Amino acid sequence: MTLTQEKTLAAQVRPDFPILHQQVNGKPLVYLDNAATSQKPLVVLDALRDYYERDNANVHRGVHTLSSRATDAYEGARDKIAKFVNAASRQEIVFTRNASEAINLVAYAWGSTLKQGDEIILSVMEHHSNLIPWQMVAQRTGAVLKFVEPNANEEFNLEQYKALISNKTRLVSILHVSNTLGYINPVAEITAIAHHYGARVLVDACQSVPHMPVDVQAMDCDWLVASGHKMCGPTGVGFLYGKLDLLRSMPPFLGGGEMIADVFLDHATYADLPHKFEAGTPAIGEAIALGAAVDYLSSLGMDKIHAYEEQLTAYLFQQLQQIPELRIYGPRPTLEGKGRAALAAFTAGEVHPHDLSTILDEAGVAIRAGHHCTQPLHRYLKVQSTARASLYFYNTQAEIDVFIAALREAVDFFASIFG
Ligand SMILES: Cc1ncc(COP(=O)(O)O)c(C=O)c1O
Numbered sequence: 537m538t539l540t541q542e543k544t545l546a547a548q549v550r551p552d553f554p555i556l557h558q559q560v561n562g563k564p565l566v567y568l569d570n571a572a573t574s575q576k577p578l579v580v581l582d583a584l585r586d587y588y589e590r591d592n593a594n595v596h597r598g599v600h601t602l603s604s605r606a607t608d609a610y611e612g613a614r615d616k617i618a619k620f621v622n623a624a625s626r627q628e629i630v631f632t633r634n635a636s637e638a639i640n641l642v643a644y645a646w647g648s649t650l651k652q653g654d655e656i657i658l659s660v661m662e663h664h665s666n667l668i669p670w671q672m673v674a675q676r677t678g679a680v681l682k683f684v685e686p687n688a689n690e691e692f693n694l695e696q697y698k699a700l701i702s703n704k705t706r707l708v709s710i711l712h713v714s715n716t717l718g719y720i721n722p723v724a725e726i727t728a729i730a731h732h733y734g735a736r737v738l739v740d741a742c743q744s745v746p747h748m749p750v751d752v753q754a755m756d757c758d759w760l761v762a763s764g765h766k767m768c769g770p771t772g773v774g775f776l777y778g779k780l781d782l783l784r785s786m787p788p789f790l791g792g793g794e795m796i797a798d799v800f801l802d803h804a805t806y807a808d809l810p811h812k813f814e815a816g817t818p819a820i821g822e823a824i825a826l827g828a829a830v831d832y833l834s835s836l837g838m839d840k841i842h843a844y845e846e847q848l849t850a851y852l853f854q855q856l857q858q859i860p861e862l863r864i865y866g867p868r869p870t871l872e873g874k875g876r877a878a879l880a881a882f883t884a885g886e887v888h889p890h891d892l893s894t895i896l897d898e899a900g901v902a903i904r905a906g907h908h909c910t911q912p913l914h915r916y917l918k919v920q921s922t923a924r925a926s927l928y929f930y931n932t933q934a935e936i937d938v939f940i941a942a943l944r945e946a947v948d949f950f951a952s953i954f955g
Pocket residue numbers: 571572634635636637663665666711713714715740742743763774909
């Protein structure tokens with residue numbers, strides 16, 4: 537099998553990523569830990585550097601030239617993100633430190649409206665970032681958490697969800713793509729059902745926004761969160777999308793400079809959206825560089841990125857299935873690589889995933905081992921940890937071959953020890 541889009545995508549973009557062109561432990565780096573964080577193209581590194589070299593000043597505070605340049609670029613990045621996820625208004629995009637902070641913002645500001653007996657539906661698949669904030673809300677308010685388990689195919693169990701939801705449900709907070717099972721949740725359907733019961737919906741899109749077209753209006757979710765560092769942007773910046781009226785109705789999360797209109801000694805009025813939720817000096821350079829990342833992804837085309845990743849997924853699974861000792865978690869993709877994200881979490885019998893990862897590192901291959909911040913899901917799957925290879929559009933078929941050969945060797949090595 538040859539990947540038809542490879543020439544036009546991975547080959548085209550690899551020169552843009554300097555970090556990929558290095559040796560690790562004497563071998564060419566094969567970076568397959570993209571679900572944890574992605575690498576950054578030159579245009580993003582340049583945007584960060586240009587900002588600090590030319591435009592560094594605080595935003596919204598000065599009338600001098602540097603300050604207005606910084607403000608224009610920072611607000612310009614917001615416009616780009618709004619367009620990227622098809623928000624109806626730029627005011628619906630709030631910069632945060634990461635997705636975790638965006639969820640905490642909603643949990644704090646909107647979660648305080650919950651009361652004893654209100655119900656929140658989550659899934660067992662959730663990343664800790666979309667679990668702990670709601671545990672904290674439940675402890676604070678007396679709201680009750682309910683969980684949708686994976687079905688026999690290790691997909692979101694829609695039937696169980698329909699059975700759990702009721703007029704008591706105030707919130708459904710759900711990931712779009714599982715960072716462990718690779719499953720792509722039917723979020724538009726989940727949202728439509730939630731809205732039928734008058735519940736709000738938060739979508740954790742950390743693993744979808746970097747990899748496929750995401751349209752918040754088509755999805756009709758109430759909030760959506762993502763992290764910049766997983767989508768070719770820098771660390772330290774992420775965003776919250778929220779429907780305008782809903783964001784307007786929410787009190788501020790953090791207090792300080794930038795988020796105010798008028799301040800008196802004993803009270804204050806707050807700035808309009810989105811600044812009401814951006815207290816203090818934001819990560820200006822990082823937000824601008826995230827705007828550059830969005831430009832970069834858009835110039836490649838999210839449809840193209842997704843289609844290429846489907847081809848990589850098909851090839852990855854074809855190859856992994858050649859190693860019978862592996863247990864791969866989550867649903868199988870179709871032969872065309874459809875139906876799941878470009879990542880695979882797996883175990884190899886009794887071999888500890890950390891040992892696998894260490895041996896692969898010696899071959900220059902970076903994969904992740906651990907619970908991937910989904911401990912409850914791992915507990916549900918009756919496994920302590922898994923190894924995970926996760927791809928992005930700059931990965932190639934040849935890199936998958938290197939990974940598979942190193943994995944095969946590692947599995948054989950442990951089989952020779954354990955017998
Ligand atoms: C599905 C999912 N949600 C949330 C997060 C949290 O992202 P961050 O640590 O950038 O806030 C991650 C990161 O791994 C993730 O994969």
